Amino acid sequence: MHSIAEVLNKDYIGKDVTLHGWIYRIRTSGKLTFIILRDSTGLIQLLSSTKSLTPEQHRELSGLTVESSLEVTGTVREDTRAITGFEVEIHSYRIFQRNESFPISRDLGEEFLLDNRHLWIRSREFTAVLKVRSTIFKAFADFYYNNGFYQVQPPIMVSTATEGGSTLFKVPFFGEEVSLSQSSQFYLETFIFSLEKVFTISPSFRAEKSRTRRHLTEYWHAEAEVAWIGNEEMMKIEERMIEYIVSEVIRHNEEDLKILGRDIEFLRNIRAPFQRIRYADLMKMAQEWGLPLKYGDDLGADEEREIMVHFDKPVFVTHFPKSLKTFYHMPDPENPDEILCHDLLAPEGYGEIIGGGERIWDLKQLEQRMAESNLDPKDYYWYLDLRKYGSIPHSGFGLGMDRLAWWIMKQETIRDAIPYPRTIRRIKP
């Protein structure tokens, strides 16, 4: 048994190989039939003819359809006319299944492909997407393992909101109603008191009725929390992490990026350090660029896009006004109206992919900020406990893995970066 990628090699010329996979294309030309076979590693042309098969066998192979599954044994030869430079002349085979007409052919509509995502997964394009995603998830975890972090597993079913504004998914829980997690941050903060440096990649859920190309209701949320460090040190870790993930994708997925039409040279330029811009300075710059922004405005999607036109690497925006961020962010001691936080904006119009910063670690200060936000301390008793027993300075961040994958692959919508997107209007397949 051989893989297709393995056999696309001069060492196999003249040798017999056994391949298995699915029919990617099939066409007949007179008494010859060309089958393009697909497996997880690539494509290869197979030749069926009466030279090496009986007329009945040749006829059976010629009658196969796209995505039929089979195993073939044949002889490899080099042939520049074949799609990947080599061809296998079949002399025996086994058909596992001959399909009826495969629903997906050429000229595909967006809605149809989403309805048939379970089949579209097999396409060359989506196979490339899945391979790049696999690298991104591995590289994220590797980066943190290599830097002394522990991976932890926070709960998914939770009883409190982490952030006031976002809408929660309610699920029944033995006669009670609980929520699906929309951020693991508070739980991650609990882990640093035993492990100091922790990360997780877990699903998060947002019941916001967002209808945009960058929102999912279920997404993969990568989060880290680090003891003893502040906002600037946190950003240093993040920029190296992004650089590492992008470099790993370039190293392992060059072919996939080509299939997706991604400009690899652009990605090669994604190297730390990334520029830091204070919110107040960004507002001044935006005004010079003619954007209708003033101090105190939040960055909308349009503003992010217009700002990022001026950069070809991700940019950290820091020191947001207190009013724009939630209660747990640490105010800047030098200017308490601003907080020690950062958003990382991706270039090329992709916008925010990371939100993070330093957390308030003083109990009184946290209680005061919660009171300002009209939050009931009882709901957060365990979060407040962390500030009662050996509290320490610490920072963390949350990264939308699907958004990162979406940007790295430069896909049209975030739905094209995740196999089974969940949105306000889509729960199938």
Place this chain on the structure above:
RNA sequence: GCCGUUGUAGCUUAGCUGGUAGAGCACUCGGCUGUUAACCGAGCGGUCGUCGGUUCGAAUCCGACCAGCGGCGCCA
């Protein structure tokens, strides 16, 4: 939630001011000993999203509803 837009064969679509619904792909059959999303010929395939209205006559005009997509707000 608000605003916009689209819906014709399994898929992609043409059909303009109302007059018997047309093509390509897929599939089936036939032709071609080197095809590259092959090509050539034939066949199969449609309650024009749904319901209602206007009209002698509606895919086409009007209304409501349903579904998808896009934008905003919110966020990762």
